[in-house]
Amino acid sequence: MLFNSWTYITFFILAALILRVKYLPWRYSLAVLSILFYISWDYRFVPLILFITILNFFSAKFIDKVSKIELKKLILAISVFINLAILIFFKYILLILSMFESVFDIKHYVSHFHSIILPLGISFYIFQAISYVVDVYRKERNAEASYLNFMLFIVFFPQLIAGPIMRANQLLPQLKKRPKINNNDLKIGMSYFLNGLFLKVVLADNISPFVDSAFDVNPSLLGFLDISTMGFLFGWQIYFDFFGYSLIAIGSARIIGIMLVDNFKDPYISQSIREFWTRWHISLSQWIRDYLYVPLLRVFFKDQRPSNLNLLVILCLFVSWSLMGMWHGSNLSFLIWGLMHAVFLLIYRINQKIFPNKLFKNKIVKLMSLGVTLYAVMIAWIPFRANDANHTYELFLSLISHENFLSLGLREDTYLIAFIITIGYFLYYFVVNTFKVKNINLEFIFILFKVMMVYIYLQAKDQFIYFQF
Amino acid sequence: MVYKFYLIPIAVAIIWTSFSLLNLTGSDGNEDLLNDGTSVLYEQYEDIPIHCGAYPELKECIDGAHKSNLDAVLLFGNSQLHAVNNISNKSELVALRFHKTRRKVNEYVVTISYGNANFEEINWAMENLLDKIKVKRIFIACVFDDMREVGLRPEMLETNQLQENAINQDFKNSYIFPEIPIQDISESLINEFFTDSPAWNTRHELKYRINVNLRKMRNFVFGITPETKRKILPHAYERNINYFSQILKKTSEKGIETIAYIAPILHDEGIPYDKNEYSKYKNDIKDITDFYGAKFINLEKIVPNEAWGLKQNTQLKSTLEKDYMHFTETGHIILAKSLNEIIDG
Numbered sequence: 001m002l003f004n005s006w007t008y009i010t011f012f013i014l015a016a017l018i019l020r021v022k023y024l025p026w027r028y029s030l031a032v033l034s035i036l037f038y039i040s041w042d043y044r045f046v047p048l049i050l051f052i053t054i055l056n057f058f059s060a061k062f063i064d065k066v067s068k069i070e071l072k073k074l075i076l077a078i079s080v081f082i083n084l085a086i087l088i089f090f091k092y093i094l095l096i097l098s099m100f101e102s103v104f105d106i107k108h109y110v111s112h113f114h115s116i117i118l119p120l121g122i123s124f125y126i127f128q129a130i131s132y133v134v135d136v137y138r139k140e141r142n143a144e145a146s147y148l149n150f151m152l153f154i155v156f157f158p159q160l161i162a163g164p165i166m167r168a169n170q171l172l173p174q175l176k177k178r179p180k181i182n183n184n185d186l187k188i189g190m191s192y193f194l195n196g197l198f199l200k201v202v203l204a205d206n207i208s209p210f211v212d213s214a215f216d217v218n219p220s221l222l223g224f225l226d227i228s229t230m231g232f233l234f235g236w237q238i239y240f241d242f243f244g245y246s247l248i249a250i251g252s253a254r255i256i257g258i259m260l261v262d263n264f265k266d267p268y269i270s271q272s273i274r275e276f277w278t279r280w281h282i283s284l285s286q287w288i289r290d291y292l293y294v295p296l297l298r299v300f301f302k303d304q305r306p307s308n309l310n311l312l313v314i315l316c317l318f319v320s321w322s323l324m325g326m327w328h329g330s331n332l333s334f335l336i337w338g339l340m341h342a343v344f345l346l347i348y349r350i351n352q353k354i355f356p357n358k359l360f361k362n363k364i365v366k367l368m369s370l371g372v373t374l375y376a377v378m379i380a381w382i383p384f385r386a387n388d389a390n391h392t393y394e395l396f397l398s399l400i401s402h403e404n405f406l407s408l409g410l411r412e413d414t415y416l417i418a419f420i421i422t423i424g425y426f427l428y429y430f431v432v433n434t435f436k437v438k439n440i441n442l443e444f445i446f447i448l449f450k451v452m453m454v455y456i457y458l459q460a461k462d463q464f465i466y467f468q469f
Numbered sequence: 470m471v472y473k474f475y476l477i478p479i480a481v482a483i484i485w486t487s488f489s490l491l492n493l494t495g496s497d498g499n500e501d502l503l504n505d506g507t508s509v510l511y512e513q514y515e516d517i518p519i520h521c522g523a524y525p526e527l528k529e530c531i532d533g534a535h536k537s538n539l540d541a542v543l544l545f546g547n548s549q550l551h552a553v554n555n556i557s558n559k560s561e562l563v564a565l566r567f568h569k570t571r572r573k574v575n576e577y578v579v580t581i582s583y584g585n586a587n588f589e590e591i592n593w594a595m596e597n598l599l600d601k602i603k604v605k606r607i608f609i610a611c612v613f614d615d616m617r618e619v620g621l622r623p624e625m626l627e628t629n630q631l632q633e634n635a636i637n638q639d640f641k642n643s644y645i646f647p648e649i650p651i652q653d654i655s656e657s658l659i660n661e662f663f664t665d666s667p668a669w670n671t672r673h674e675l676k677y678r679i680n681v682n683l684r685k686m687r688n689f690v691f692g693i694t695p696e697t698k699r700k701i702l703p704h705a706y707e708r709n710i711n712y713f714s715q716i717l718k719k720t721s722e723k724g725i726e727t728i729a730y731i732a733p734i735l736h737d738e739g740i741p742y743d744k745n746e747y748s749k750y751k752n753d754i755k756d757i758t759d760f761y762g763a764k765f766i767n768l769e770k771i772v773p774n775e776a777w778g779l780k781q782n783t784q785l786k787s788t789l790e791k792d793y794m795h796f797t798e799t800g801h802i803i804l805a806k807s808l809n810e811i812i813d814g
Contacts, residue, residue: 001651001652001655002652005652005656006655006656006659007652007655007656007659010655010659039651040651040652190477191477194477212620213619213620216619216620217704218704218707218708221703221704221707222704409702409703409704410702410704411617411702411705413687416687440476443476444476444479444480447476447477447480448480448483448484450480451477451480451481451484452484455481455484455485455488455672456672456675456676456679457676
C-alpha cells in the first residue's frame with residue numbers, strides 16, 4: 001500500500017494501536033503487520049524476502065562462530081554473492097542479456113525474461129542485509145541471536161520499501177523489546193508524517209504533470225532555458241517526493257517508538273557537490289562510502305592515506321559512482337547520472353587543490369558556489385528522469401545547442417512553477433532559519449493549512465519515484 | 470518543523486467539522502466551466518445519452534448507437550459542443566439538434582466532447598468507437614486553442630490501464646507493479662464508508678476551486694485576459710498535427726467520410742491569436758484533409774457577435790467577461806444547421 005493513501009493511514013492507525021496492546025507480543029505483532037504490509041503489494045515476493053533474512057541471519061551466525069579468517073571470508077563472499085546475484089537477476093538480467101543479444105542468438109530466451117517484475121524494495125533491503133553481514137565480519141557487532149529480531153530488522157514496514165537504509169547497530173537494538181513511547185515521540189512522529197504527506201501529495205504530485213509533459217516533448221524543439229527548467233522542476237519533484245516518503249517512513253516509525261535516521265538535510269542549499277552528498281539520500285551515500293568506496297581504497301592503499309587526486313583514488317571514485325548510478329536501475333541513463341556526479345566531485349577536489357581554503361569562506365564565493373552546485377545538481381537530474389541514454393543525449397544536445405538557446409518551448413506555467421518553487425524554497429529556508437518564531441498560534445495556522453491541503457489532495461494515485469528502484 | 474503532538478488531531482477535527490458545514494455541491498467543477506456565465510449540458514435523446522465524454526458515459530453512448538442499428542455520425546470537439554452561455558430551461562445544444570435532424574434520415578449522431586480536447590484525445594475516443602459501431606461519417610471540430618494541449622486526461626489513461634490489465638493479466642512486460650489490487654479495493658471501501666459524509670465529498674470541489682483560483686491569481690499577476698494572444702507551443706502543435714494526420718489516415722483507410730471544420734470563434738475586435746500562426750494552422754489542417762481526401766470547411770465566422778455570451782472572469786474580479794469559445798443557444802442552432810448543410814450539400 002502506498003504511504004500516500006487512506007489505506008495506509010487506516011492501516012497505520014490500526015497498527016499503532018495493536019502495537020500498544022500490552023497483551024499482544026510486540027515483536028510478533030510487528031512482524032505480522034510488516035509481512036501484511038508487504039503482502040498488500042504482492043504476496044509472491046514474501047518467500048524471497050524471507051529467504052534473504054534466513055540467508056543473512058545464518059551467514060552472520062557462521063561468520064561469528066568460525067575462528068579461521070579464511071572461512072569467515074568465504075562465508076562472507078558467498079553470502080554477498082548470493083545477495084547480489086538475486087539483486088542482479090531481478091534488476092539487470094534484461095540489460096545483461098540484451099548486451100549479449102547482439103553477439104549470440106538468444107532473442108528467444110530473452111523474451112522469457114520480459115515477464116520478470118521487480119520485487120518492491122529489493123535494492124533497499126538487500127543493501128541493508130549486506131551491511132549487517134559485513135558489520136559482523138568486521139566485528140563491528142555480534143551476530144544477532146534471535147531470528148525474529150533480525151527478520152524485523154529487514155522487514156520493518158515503515159522503511160521496507162524505500163529506506164532509509166538502516167545499519168544493524170542503529171535499528172536492531174530498538175527492535176528487541178517493546179519501546180516506551182513518550183509525548184516527544186508522538187510530537188516528532190506526527191509532525192514528520194504530516195509534513196511528509198504535504199510534500200508528497202500537495203507539492204510533488206502537483207509538479208509531476210508538468211515534468212511528465214515536459215519530458216514528453218521532442219528534445220529537438222527545446223533549448224537551454226527549457227531543459228534547465230526541466231532539470232530544476234524534476235529536481236524539486238524528486239526532492240519533495242523522496243523527502244516526503246522519508247518523512248512519512250521516519251514519522252511512522254517514531255510514532256511506534258522506533259527512531260530511523262534522517263535521509264535529507266536541505267540538500268539544495270549545499271555549497272559543493274561533496275556537501276550535497278552529505279545532505280541527499282544520506283543513508284545510501286553513506287552505505288556506498290562505507291561498504292564500497294572505502295573498501296575499494298583499502299584494496300589499493302591498505303592503511304595509507306593517498307592524495308584525493310591519485311589516479312587509483314579517482315578510479316575508485318568513478319567505480320563507486322557508476323555503481324551508485326546503476327543501483328537505481330538497469331537504464332544506462334542512471335549510469336550517466338552517476339558518472340556526472342563523479343566528474344563534479346573530481347572538479348570539486350581539483351578546486352580544493354588549486355584555490356586556497358580562505359577563498360571559500362568569502363560570502364560572494366559561497367553564494368556563487370551555492371548557485372553553481374544547485375545548477376549542476378539540477379542538470380544532472382536530466383539523465384535520471386530521461387527515458388533512456390538516447391533521450392539523455394538528445395536533451396543534452398539541445399541544452400548546448402545555440403538554435404533554440406533562449407526560446408521558450410514549454411507551457412508557460414512550467415517556467416513559472418519552477419521559478420516560484422526555487423525562489424520560494426530559498427525564501428522559506430531563509431525565513432525559517434533567521435526568524436525562529438515559537439508562536440503556538442502561528443504553528444497552529446501552519447498545521448491547519450497542511451492538514452487541509454493534505455485532506456483535499458490525498459489520493460492513492462501517484463507512486464513514490466523511489467519505489468521503482 | 471516539529472509541532473506539539475495534540476495540535477494535529479485538533480486540526481484534523483476542525484477541518485473535518487468545517488468541511489462538513491460548508492454547503493458545497495461536491496462537484497469537481499466539470500471542465501472548469503462551473504461558473505456564472507457558462508453552463509455544461511451533455512444531451513440525451515429519449516433518455517438515452519447521445520453526447521458524452523470519456524468512460525463510463527462513452528459506453529452508454531456506444532450502447533445507444535449500437536441498439537439503434539442506424540449508421541452513426543460522430544461529432545468530435547471541445548467544450549464548445551457541451552457548453553452554453555445564458556442557458557434557459559429549454560436550451561438544446563448542437564448535439565441534440567443535429568441528432569434530431571439526422572434521425573429523420575436514419576442516421577444516429579453521437580457527439581463526443583472534452584474541455585480543451587486535443588487531437589490525441591479525439592484519436593483515443595475514435596479508437597474506442599470505430600470498432601464498436603457502424604460509422605458512416607465523422608465531423609471533427611478543429612480549435613486552434615487546443616493545439617496547445619497534449620496528452621490524455623486521467624480518465625482516459627485509467628481506461629487504457631484497465632483495458633491493458635484485462636488483456637494482460639499476467640503483467641507481462643511490466644517492470645514495476647502495474648496495479649495495486651488490494652489497495653484499490655480498500656480505497657473504494659473507504660470511499661464507500663464515507664460516501665454520505667459532506668466533509669468527504671467536498672474535497673473534489675475544494676480542489677477544483679483551489680486550482681481555479683490559483684489560475685486566476687496567475688492571470689491577475691501577469692495581466693492575462695481573454696484578449697491576450699496565445700502563442701503556439703511548437704512541440705504541442707507538432708504532436709497535435711501528427712495525431713490529426715493519424716485520425717484522417719485511419720478514417721480514410723476505413724472509407725469513412727470525414728469532415729474537418731474550423732470551429733467558430735468570436736471575431737469581436739479581432740481574435741486572441743497571432744494572425745500568422747492562425748493562418749498557418751488553417752492551412753496545415755486544410756493540407757492534411759486534402760491529402761487524405763477528407764472535406765475541409767471553415768466555420769470560424771458563422772456565429773454572429775451577438776450570439777456569443779459572457780463567462781466568469783479569468784482574473785480575480787467578479788464581473789463577467791467576453792467568452793471567445795462558447796456561444797449562446799443561438800450559436801448552437803447556427804452550428805447544427807451548418808453541419809446539416811454540409812451533409813446535405
